[in-house]
Amino acid sequence: MADLVRPSRAFWSGKRVLVLGHTGFKGVWLSLYLRKLGAEVSGLSLAAEPSSLFVETGLDRLVTSRHADIRDLQAVKDSVRELQPELIFHLAAQALVLRSYQDPIETYATNVMGTVHVLAAACAVSSVRGLVVVTSDKCYENREWLWAYREDEPMGGSDPYSSSKACAELVTNAWRSSYAHRDGSIGIASARAGNVIGGGDWAPDRLLPDCMRALAAGEPIAIRNPASTRPWQHVLDALSGYIVLAERLLREPKRFGEGWNFGPVDEDVQQVAWIADRIVRTWGEGARWSHVSSGAFHEKLALKVDASKARARLGWRQLLRLEQALGWTVDWYKQHLTGSPALPLTEKQIDDYGKLGVTP
Secondary structure (H helix, E strand, O other): OOOOOOOOHHHHOOOEEEEEOOOOHHHHHHHHHHHHOOOEEEEEEOOOOOOOHHHHHOHHHOOEEEEOOOOOHHHHHHHHHHHOOOEEEEOOOOOOHHHHHHOHHHHHHHHHHHHHHHHHHHHHOOOOOEEEEEOOHHHEOOOOOOOOEOOOOOEOOOOHHHHHHHHHHHHHHHHHHHHHHHHOOOEEEEEEEOEEEOOOOOOOOOHHHHHHHHHHOOOOEEEOOOOOEEEEEEHHHHHHHHHHHHHHHHHOHHHHOOEEEEOOOHHHEEEHHHHHHHHHHHHOOOOOEEEOOOOOOOOOOEOOEOOHHHHHHHOOOOOOOHHHHHHHHHHHHHHHHOOOOHHHHHHHHHHHHHHOOOOO
C-alpha cells in the first residue's frame, strides 16, 4: 500500500488547466480546488442555470470562462487551441439518470460524441499533455452482485445514462490505444467515482439536492428507492483523486493512462434509507422522510466500486468517512440557506480538507 499522496501545490502552481463542464457542481468545486493549488484555470461549458453553484460563487469572475456545447466539434477545437491548456479535465456531460430516459438522444450525443470531440481536440493541440475523462461508476455492466467492480470489469449499462458512460469509456480507451500511446506525447486517463455529495448541488432527481430542497421548504423528504445501495463519497475526496491522477499522468503518460476507480471503503456503501436517516438527524428541526413511488423507470439497486488500485498505485485515500461527509454537506447547505455566501463556504471546506491527514 502506497503512502498517502496529496495534491501538490508545487506541481500545480502556474499550470494551465482547462475544466470542461466548469459550470456544473463538480466542475465548480474542481475549479476552485485547482485555483487554491495555484493553477491558471479556464473553463468551457454550457451557460449555467441562474440558481447554480457557478453563479452563487461568482466563478466566472475567478477563471477564464467560455460557453460552448461539446457537441459542437469546431467550438471545442477552437477553444482548446486558443486557451492552450497543458491539462484538460473533461467533466462536461448529461449527468442525470432520469433525464437520460426522457431524452436519450441528447444523452448519447453529449456523453459519447461530446467525448469524441474532446479527445480529438486534445490530441490536435500540442500544448495538451494530459486529459482526464471523468465518467461514472455506472459505466460497469451492473449485475447487482455483492462485490465491488474493478477497473478490468466489462463495461455496460441497461439505461441510457449508464450505457452512454460505458460508451465514453470504450471511446476513451480506443483513442488512447490508437493515438495517445503511439508516441506517448499525451496521457489519457479515465476516472470513475462513486455517488459524490457536497454543498451546492442543486440538480433535480438527486438524493442530496432533493433532501435539501424539501428541508428548506419544511416538507418531508420524498425517497424513491430507500433500499438502493450506492458508494457515497464527498466531492473533495473524488476530486483529490482526479488531481493526483493528473499529476502522475503528466509525469508518466503511458504508465498512468488507463481507467481508475475512486470510491469509498465498503462501510460507506450504504442504502438510501441510511443516508436519509442521517440527514434528518443532522438537520433536526422536525425533519423527516417518507417513501414514495419510484415511477416507471428502473434504477439498479446495488452498486459499488473497488478503489484498491488508486490506493496502491496513486497513494490516494478517502479522507472523509461518510458520517463526516454528510456533516460537511448538511452544514454547507444550512449555512448557505441562512445567508452565508457560497464562495467562502466552499473555499473554507477546501482549506479544511487540505488539513486532513496532515501531521501537525
